[in-house]
Amino acid sequence: MRKVFLFMDTVINKVDAKGRVSLPADYRAIVKELSTEIVCYRSLSAPCIEGCLEETLDKLANVIEDATDFFSETQDNLTNLIFGDARRFTFDSTGRIMLSEKLLKHAGISDTAVFVGKGRKFQIWNPQNWAKEEARIRAEVMKNRPVLKVNKDEK
C-alpha cells in the first residue's frame, strides 16, 4: 500500500483513429488504489488537456464554497469554466481512455500525445508543443531561479 499519490514522469502514447489513448500505467495504479476516477478538462493557461483525480476537483469545490479571500470572485469564475468543461474519463480493461474531439482540438493532438506529470495534476500535450513549452520553462527557470521552499509549513 503506497502512501503517496503523485502524477509524475513524461510518457508518449499513441492516439488511435478512434481517439483512444493508453493512460500511463502509473496513473492507472493511482486511480485504482484510491478507487476514484480521472477528470479531464481544457487547460485555462495552455494549449493542453489537464487532468486530475475527481477528489482534487472536489477539494477545489470545497475551498470555493467557503472562500473569503479577495480573489474569491475571480476564482469562482474560473471554477465555472473548469467544472463546466470537466468530465470523468474512465479507462477500459486495456487501460485506455477516449479523449473527446473538443479536448484533442484544444491541445492540437492528432495521433500522438504526451502525458506530463504535475504532482496532483497532469497534462496532455501535442508532443511538438510540449517540447517547445518545456524548453521555454527550462530556460525561464534557469534565468531567474525560483526558490521552492518544501518545508515551508513544516513543524
Place this chain on the structure above:
Amino acid sequence: MRKVFLFMDTVINKVDAKGRVSLPADYRAIVKELSTEIVCYRSLSAPCIEGCLEETLDKLANVIEDATDFFSETQDNLTNLIFGDARRFTFDSTGRIMLSEKLLKHAGISDTAVFVGKGRKFQIWNPQNWAKEEARIRAEVMKNRPVLKVNKDEK
C-alpha cells in the same frame, strides 16, 4: 528502529546493459523502513541524476496543492519540470533499480555510476565527472568558508 534517515556515503556500482544498478544497501534500508519509494529526476543544476524519497516530493505537492494556487502560473512552471521529469524507481528483490535512458544520458553514465549522499537527497554521477566536481567543490569551500544559518525555530 532508527531515528535518523539520511542518504550518506559515496558508493560506486556497475550499470549493466539494461541500465540496472544496485541501489546502495543503506539507501534501501531507509526506503524499506519508511515503506516509501525512491524518486529520481535530472538535476536542474548539474549533469547528474538526483534522487530523494517520494515523501519529499509529496511535501512539495502539498504546498502547490493549496487551492488558492490552483491556477497560479509561477510555481506551476516549476512543478511541470520537476514532476514531469521525476519517476518512482522501485527496486527488485536483489535491490536494483532500472535507470532510464534519459537519466543516464543526462548524467553521461554508461557502465559505472557513483551514488553520492546529500542528506535528504542523493545524486548519481558518472565517476569521472564526480571526481572533478568534488575537487571543485572542495576547493571552493576551502577558499571561502560558507556560513550555515540554522533556523532557530527548527528543532
Place this chain on the structure above:
DNA sequence: TGGTATAACATGGTAAATTATGGGATTCAA
C-alpha cells in the same frame, strides 16, 4: 587479536508479468 563461519551484497542471466496498441465484435442511440 586473529581466524573462520556466516550473512549480506553486487551482479549476470533468465523467466514471468505487464503494458501499449492494433483489430474486430457488440451494443446503444440517433
Place this chain on the structure above:
DNA sequence: TTGAATCCCATAATTTACCATGTTATACCA
C-alpha cells in the same frame, strides 16, 4: 441502419520478478 462508443481478444515489446554465483563485509569464537 449508420455512426459512435464500449468491450474483448491478440501480440509484440518492454518491464519486472526471480534464481544463481562470486565477492565482500560482518559476526563470532578461540
